[in-house]
Amino acid sequence: MTDPLPREDFLAALQALSSRYWGSHPFHVRMHAGHLTREELRTWAANRWYYQSVLPLKDAAIVSNCPEPEVRRLWLERIVYHDGAVEGEGGREDWLRLCEALGLTRAEVLDERHVVPGVRFAVDAYVRFAQTRPWVIAVAAGLTEMFSGHLMRRRVVDVLAHYPWIERADLSYFTTRVDAVSAEGKQAVDLVLAHCVTRADQDSAVAALAFKCDVLWSMLSAIDHACHGVGKR
Numbered sequence: 101m102t103d104p105l106p107r108e109d110f111l112a113a114l115q116a117l118s119s120r121y122w123g124s125h126p127f128h129v130r131m132h133a134g135h136l137t138r139e140e141l142r143t144w145a146a147n148r149w150y151y152q153s154v155l156p157l158k159d160a161a162i163v164s165n166c167p168e169p170e171v172r173r174l175w176l177e178r179i180v181y182h183d184g185a186v187e188g189e190g191g192r193e194d195w196l197r198l199c200e201a202l203g204l205t206r207a208e209v210l211d212e213r214h215v216v217p218g219v220r221f222a223v224d225a226y227v228r229f230a231q232t233r234p235w236v237i238a239v240a241a242g243l244t245e246m247f248s249g250h251l252m253r254r255r256v257v258d259v260l261a262h263y264p265w266i267e268r269a270d271l272s273y274f275t276t277r278v279d280a281v282s283a284e285g286k287q288a289v290d291l292v293l294a295h296c297v298t299r300a301d302q303d304s305a306v307a308a309l310a311f312k313c314d315v316l317w318s319m320l321s322a323i324d325h326a327c328h329g330v331g332k333r
């Protein structure tokens with residue numbers, strides 16, 4: 101059997117996947133350069149809504165597969181973060197407010213009429229992954245959060261600079277999320293490093309993170325195609 105990687109090599113193998121992260125996807129590049137139309141931003145927001153809306157289902161799948169009470173306790177906070185402790189609060193609500201600021205009605209976001217098949221397929225694959233794989237491997241898939249803090253910070257600056265009709269308050273999803281996502285990324289990486297102790301588990305964790313990078317990349321490709329009239333039903 102192959103020896104496990106030393107902790108720093110395992111961490112480096114995970115971090116090396118940042119090159120496959122959706123930060124460099126052409127759609128994000130165009131967004132950050134100010135090249136998207138209002139209609140394209142609306143298509144993005146309505147489609148990404150589908151990702152936002154299923155994150156609690158993904159996290160609940162991790163909780164349901166995890167025998168460790170201290171991990172379950174930590175992970176429940178993620179569900180509450182997105183769903184809010186009460187109606188009208190939380191990440192979900194902040195995303196809906198962003199959609200409204202971009203000119204979408206709540207009803208057309210909630211009924212998912214703009215969600216294209218490629219986005220649904222990619223996002224559903226992420227939920228299915230969490231339902232069917234060991235909890236720590238599903239946690240490893242979420243390690244894209246390690247890369248997202250930097251991207252979100254840039255997004256707020258770039259969007260405010262290039263789309264003058266968008267106000268800072270409209271971006272509260274990102275301004276609120278940015279610290280939480282960095283803390284969650286740190287928490288998740290510590291769990292993965294502590295619980296993936298065999299080489300086989302380490303390899304599965306790296307493969308899980310590569311899979312998640314592909315999920316995110318595929319989502320944006322489907323959104324990009326939809327903006328060009330391809331892939332819409």
Ligand SMILES: O=C(O)c1cc(C(=O)O)c2c(n1)C(=O)C(=O)c1cc(C(=O)O)[nH]c1-2
Nearest residue numbers: 155241242243244245247248251252277281
């Ligand atoms: O704006 C972004 O670029 C971005 C990326 C990611 C990510 O990398 O998965 C997440 C988020 N945002 C996010 O807001 C979020 O709540 C989140 C949860 C997860 C996850 O896999 O559990 N990723 C992300």
